[in-house]
Amino acid sequence: MNLAHWLERSACVGGDRPALMLGGEVVADYATFHARAAGLACALSEAGVAPGDRVGIFMKNCPDYLVVLFGIWIAGGVAVPINAKLHAREAAWILQDSGAGSAFVTPDLGPGLAEVTELPLTDVTGPEFAARIHGPGRAIAPRAPEDMAWLFYTSGTTGRPKGVEITHGMLMATSLAYPVDVDPVDPGDAAYYAAPMSHGAGIYAPIHVRMGCRHICPPSGGYDAGELLEIAAHHGPLSMFMAPTMVRRLTDAAKAAQTRGEGIKTIVYGGGPMYVADIAEAVDWFGPKFVQIYGQGECPMAITALSRSDVADRDHPRWRDRLASVGRAQSVVEVAIGDARGEALPPGMAGEIMVRGLPVMPGYWQNPEATDKTLRDGWLMTGDIGVLDADGYLILRDRSKDVIISGGTNIYPREVEEALLLHPSVHEVSVVGRPSEEWGEDVVAFVVAAPGHAVDPAALDAHCLDQIARFKRPKDYVVLTELPKNNYGKVLKTELRKAWEDRA
Numbered sequence: 001m002n003l004a005h006w007l008e009r010s011a012c013v014g015g016d017r018p019a020l021m022l023g024g025e026v027v028a029d030y031a032t033f034h035a036r037a038a039g040l041a042c043a044l045s046e047a048g049v050a051p052g053d054r055v056g057i058f059m060k061n062c063p064d065y066l067v068v069l070f071g072i073w074i075a076g077g078v079a080v081p082i083n084a085k086l087h088a089r090e091a092a093w094i095l096q097d098s099g100a101g102s103a104f105v106t107p108d109l110g111p112g113l114a115e116v117t118e119l120p121l122t123d124v125t126g127p128e129f130a131a132r133i134h135g136p137g138r139a140i141a142p143r144a145p146e147d148m149a150w151l152f153y154t155s156g157t158t159g160r161p162k163g164v165e166i167t168h169g170m171l172m173a174t175s176l177a178y179p180v181d182v183d184p185v186d187p188g189d190a191a192y193y194a195a196p197m198s199h200g201a202g203i204y205a206p207i208h209v210r211m212g213c214r215h216i217c218p219p220s221g222g223y224d225a226g227e228l229l230e231i232a233a234h235h236g237p238l239s240m241f242m243a244p245t246m247v248r249r250l251t252d253a254a255k256a257a258q259t260r261g262e263g264i265k266t267i268v269y270g271g272g273p274m275y276v277a278d279i280a281e282a283v284d285w286f287g288p289k290f291v292q293i294y295g296q297g298e299c300p301m302a303i304t305a306l307s308r309s310d311v312a313d314r315d316h317p318r319w320r321d322r323l324a325s326v327g328r329a330q331s332v333v334e335v336a337i338g339d340a341r342g343e344a345l346p347p348g349m350a351g352e353i354m355v356r357g358l359p360v361m362p363g364y365w366q367n368p369e370a371t372d373k374t375l376r377d378g379w380l381m382t383g384d385i386g387v388l389d390a391d392g393y394l395i396l397r398d399r400s401k402d403v404i405i406s407g408g409t410n411i412y413p414r415e416v417e418e419a420l421l422l423h424p425s426v427h428e429v430s431v432v433g434r435p436s437e438e439w440g441e442d443v444v445a446f447v448v449a450a451p452g453h454a455v456d457p458a459a460l461d462a463h464c465l466d467q468i469a470r471f472k473r474p475k476d477y478v479v480l481t482e483l484p485k486n487n488y489g490k491v492l493k494t495e496l497r498k499a500w501e502d503r504a
């Protein structure tokens, strides 16, 4: 079944319901949203896009993002959404690797891309796009669950990104797990696109289309905490996906404005480590609005979830432990911890997190070597290290390549980071290993000072002695004004390790 049927059904039963909004302004009801996507699909088919053909999307967040996504699906095509923050050359590389024959762009990104690719680009604010979406529609192309819907390029913290083949069946599994494991969806809700639609926020669009919700794009096209608080106050209840760093910024902005996030129903956070100190502060300020998910492109948004009550229930005797976990397996997957040979380990033992189930990818696009390394006996090897507790809560340690081995003992940087973040002088921190002749690796912490504070290594050392085992303490501290991050806000540990080598 083609995922686009969900749009057709919402248009059929609630065609006059508001669907696409730019800030507070309704730009299309469901009948119009469907007609435009079907019109675009017809034009794509006439232009030669056959089922299975790839079509690029290099657009900032805007309501037409969803028209393009569903238009491609109605035509049976495969969407290739590209992070709008990437350099035009990186976007051109992805288009070429995917074999896309054309792409849709927003005016801020089109001209730069046109300089580095010869592919036909359609600006969604131009007359050609308007003519296409207002033309006659076409019927939904039949698609099987194993047919590709979305070619998702990983964020590539090391080397070139890989294309993850996301099928219609995977997206349906992720979508249907959402109301069961993450958050029930009410037709009166609005999905708010604070994070890039090319990533997790976009993966959550189909379930909100299925339920006939409103879809609100911020007029800024990006993440502005003040703008979000303002829109939420007038157009809630809003649900949205956020990376942990976005939650941190939201808490800071709401505290400065003395608002409690009225109109925000749910913030689903994930995609990177959320430190206990940060989420506890956010829950204290906003109340029980948070749910955590753990996923990766290879099993989009659907490995584990930490429920709203798990996040907020301070009275539970294991609240803090659970808050430091990523929750329990979502309904559509099995989660296990494997040893070096991929054999399952008992609860309490650390190893590589393995996942199998409906939302797991069939493989990487045209990359059998990487696929073979990542899929073993039906299990997705995530490359993340974790431990399952006796109740099935997964504690995510670190990417396996980030684990520090010092004197033969594993040190998980996240544990050291969590400890340092409890110190008032530390605003942000990232811990990496540096080569050491004596120990193999030593622990080094890169610290961003909290406003109005200076970083004092001796004070931090004393603080660590209070919190964690001696051997895990950083041997050195480096103060930075900001941490290097990729376009999704993930800290680039590779650059920190390199920065250390360059200093040495």
Ligand code: AMP
Pocket: 154, 155, 156, 269, 270, 271, 272, 273, 274, 292, 293, 294, 295, 296, 297, 298, 326, 382, 384, 396, 398, 399
């Ligand atoms: P991507 O495929 O770009 O979405 O990156 C996925 C990776 O982000 C995972 O393999 C984890 O290392 C990390 N990640 C995702 N969700 C979480 C989470 N809730 N907590 C910590 N790390 C996460």
